[in-house]
Amino acid sequence: MTAPPALQVRGVTVRYGDVLALDDVSLDIGRGVVCGLLGANGSGKSTLFKTIAEIVTPQSGSVRIHGLPPARARRRGLLGYVPQSEQVDWAFPVRVVDVVMMGRYGHMGPTRRPRRADHEAVAEALERTGLTALAHRQIGELSGGQRKRVFVARGIAQGADVFLLDEPFAGVDKPSEHTIVRVLRDMRDAGATLLVSTHDLAGVAGLCDEAVLLHRRVVAHGSPEQVLAPETLLRAFGLQEETA
Numbered sequence: 001m002t003a004p005p006a007l008q009v010r011g012v013t014v015r016y017g018d019v020l021a022l023d024d025v026s027l028d029i030g031r032g033v034v035c036g037l038l039g040a041n042g043s044g045k046s047t048l049f050k051t052i053a054e055i056v057t058p059q060s061g062s063v064r065i066h067g068l069p070p071a072r073a074r075r076r077g078l079l080g081y082v083p084q085s086e087q088v089d090w091a092f093p094v095r096v097v098d099v100v101m102m103g104r105y106g107h108m109g110p111t112r113r114p115r116r117a118d119h120e121a122v123a124e125a126l127e128r129t130g131l132t133a134l135a136h137r138q139i140g141e142l143s144g145g146q147r148k149r150v151f152v153a154r155g156i157a158q159g160a161d162v163f164l165l166d167e168p169f170a171g172v173d174k175p176s177e178h179t180i181v182r183v184l185r186d187m188r189d190a191g192a193t194l195l196v197s198t199h200d201l202a203g204v205a206g207l208c209d210e211a212v213l214l215h216r217r218v219v220a221h222g223s224p225e226q227v228l229a230p231e232t233l234l235r236a237f238g239l240q241e242e243t244a
């Protein structure tokens with residue numbers, strides 16, 4: 001029997017009242033792949049992430065992570081999620097090291113008392129994301145790029161195997177971007193699967209093995225070159241009538 005894909009989305013439809021955000025979206029992403037998620041504003045990218053993370057419940061359809069329902073995958077620490085910055089309460093009084101330690105909760109048992117392996121995993125994640133010197137800062141005192149890196153570090157500490165990153169490069173300076181790209185490539189090389197939404201079309205070919213173009217539905221899914229073809233982009237960005 002062949003192993004199930006790392007991420008499988010089947011016939012997912014999501015409505016917010018009258019707004020049809022996702023319309024029968026299906027997607028398979030294999031293991032050890034970085035997949036770029038592209039689409040115009042409002043095309044449903046964040047909704048797709050929230051559906052996979054079970055923050056939003058679809059009207060129909062299903063999601064499987066390595067063949068498991070997302071809740072079970074999350075309990076096993078398989079699913080990591082870097083939300084858009086606006087979704088996080090940055091005024092919440094918590095330090096960088098505490099947020100990264102949250103990634104270890106699934107490894108700790110009910111007492112949530114960190115053990116040596118947890119401290120070591122957090123220290124390594126902070127090191128890899130260049131945050132060691134900021135470990136004891138409040139998250140509200142960080143720059144946009146540093147904030148993104150905290151959530152990437154949390155996913156590394158967690159050992160996430162399927163990692164969702166919603167706009168990890170938005171509001172991020174070049175050094176932070178380079179750090180994040182390097183870390184994401186390392187995760188992929190270690191076998192993780194990453195779905196990364198971005199508006200940075202120019203950066204997609206460098207980072208991503210494949211890309212998905214979303215416009216409520218999956219308009220295209222293939223190599224970055226195929227998906228970034230001008231006629232495909234025109235269709236997805238609403239500048240040309242859909243022919244399909």
Ligand SMILES: Nc1ncnc2c1ncn2[C@@H]1O[C@H](COP(=O)(O)OP(=O)(O)OP(=O)(O)O)[C@@H](O)[C@H]1O
Binds near residue numbers: 020043047
């Ligand atoms: N909580 C909500 N209530 C009502 N409508 C919503 C809600 N969240 C999203 N929408 C609508 O659903 C559609 C898809 O939104 P979504 O945030 O998924 O798009 P997106 O591709 O992530 O956009 P962006 O690139 O601007 O972040 C949009 O029309 C949006 O206005």
